[in-house]
Amino acid sequence: MTVNQRHSKNSATIAEKNNGKDEGIVAQTGKTWGRDRGVLYAVLPAKIGYGQRTPAGYILPYKVNGLLAWTISHAVYLAGAYYFSWWSPSIIHDNWGSLLIAANIYGFFLTFFVYFKAYYFPTHPADRKYSGSVLYDLMMGIEMNPRFGELWDFKLFHNGRPGIVAWTMINLSFAAAQYQAIGTEIVGEDGEWKRVWGMLGWVRGKTGCYVTNSMILLNILHATYVLDFFYNEDWYLRTIDIAHDHFGFYLAWGDTVWLPWMYTLQSHYLVRNPVDLSTPYFLFVLAMGFSGYYIFRAVNHQKDYVRRADGNCKVWGKPATFIRTKFITSDGTEHSSTLITCGYWGE
Template structure:
């Protein structure tokens, strides 16, 4: 059944089970000394993995495609700026969902999340499928008719975009940390462990928000990275077409199967509100950086492995 719009203000549950969970749910337990070492290694080494994955796939190619791979790795032959985050913010907060009005079985519009440890039930605007459709229709219209930018733009600027994604990931994680200390959305849902690095990595606030609708956790989990996933695949397929004059069956298969996964996520976005990501995880570097960098750069290694290589 299609969702109906309801008032946006969160309300508080008085259930006794919620009260009993106070102080126990979340990451409020003391951390052992070895945790600091593990956190340091994670913050230092994990950001290197996307770069290493790219170098393995593109900078060290099979014999015969070295020249194309070197140009791709440089990513600066025709420097361009391509930003998806700002448009996704606008599609998230400024365009209420209409897909649920005409797609049978799809649940969109304003939906309630799970009860938080403090007893709050937040409301969310479920419009991810709409945002994905608009983004990709504009992308395809540009590739076919408008020619505002080449469809290979993501591939051509992959490393500069990696720098931008890292800056965004660390910026949003740091802002979430400061916000949790100074002006949390709901102080009763904050968890402090006494370990600064653990708080930074795993998060303090349960549901950091700006205003009534911009929810950090839902937006970064379910907008820029996962919407970009299929755009990245299309851009790498376009690069393969440019380099070799055709798109291989394996590239088509990766695009189709991963698009099915992404569309399944957006079709079930209302259900996602009741999963572990929303119901248990606090928002810190683990989600902020992970959604901006880890998801789009590691989950797309299959297409980067194929873009510069002709069919074997």
């Protein structure tokens, strides 16, 4: 039996054992995950951020409290798993199919709900966009910023809460599943001991569980993106997702199903195909990941910085260059904006 075959057998055994323990909890979680994130979004302390001007001329306020919501959600998950033993830390991995069905039901329900909301009780009627095609309007959305009340925004909530909060939690759960299942694979196929990089460093022995350094690397890089996203959530309000996209299936289903299921595919693979990287290769990939992310953030920061300063700033030590543009919103008012042409964007 190969290493991966033994690992798959261990994974199936552990999942079967944990399924019985967690079945009731999973059923409850499937019903309450989105609701509880919604409550946190509504009640947690938040600063107020502002997005770009909408086509109808609105500059909308948003509650920015994603980092606190992420922290509380993960604290509850980890405490429930490791301190109170309410559920297995691999609960998400062990019940992946059931959670996928629940997420799809919610994603499709949300799509049709916001479609009918746009017709019968829109938040900002002047910001609606009709294509004349029911299918297109369902897919791309009619309302730009559907809301409950003044601040509970569908688009910011679903872009940032259920899916992105779940992203790192899913990775942690799959890391826990690997830790539980990998077991005696510390022994090589030739029966000799081999060294592996576990959670506490290099481990040498014939028995025991560990997490591969590739899984640790994955969790570090993904968590970097997620934590930075929430730390700079105010900046996100001026990106395409919030500033230009209308809210339909593309975002409703995409944020609740596509994002958490597709963005975590690497952790799925590593549970079933555990890989240990050499230390130099681990460090190389880590450095490449951080370098790429730094460039990504720097590029977007320059654009936001120049726009906020209305061009009266320096980029890379030189006066910023930009194109001054004009546009007219649906209320007939003319506005101006700046398009950066320096730094990463032009020089």
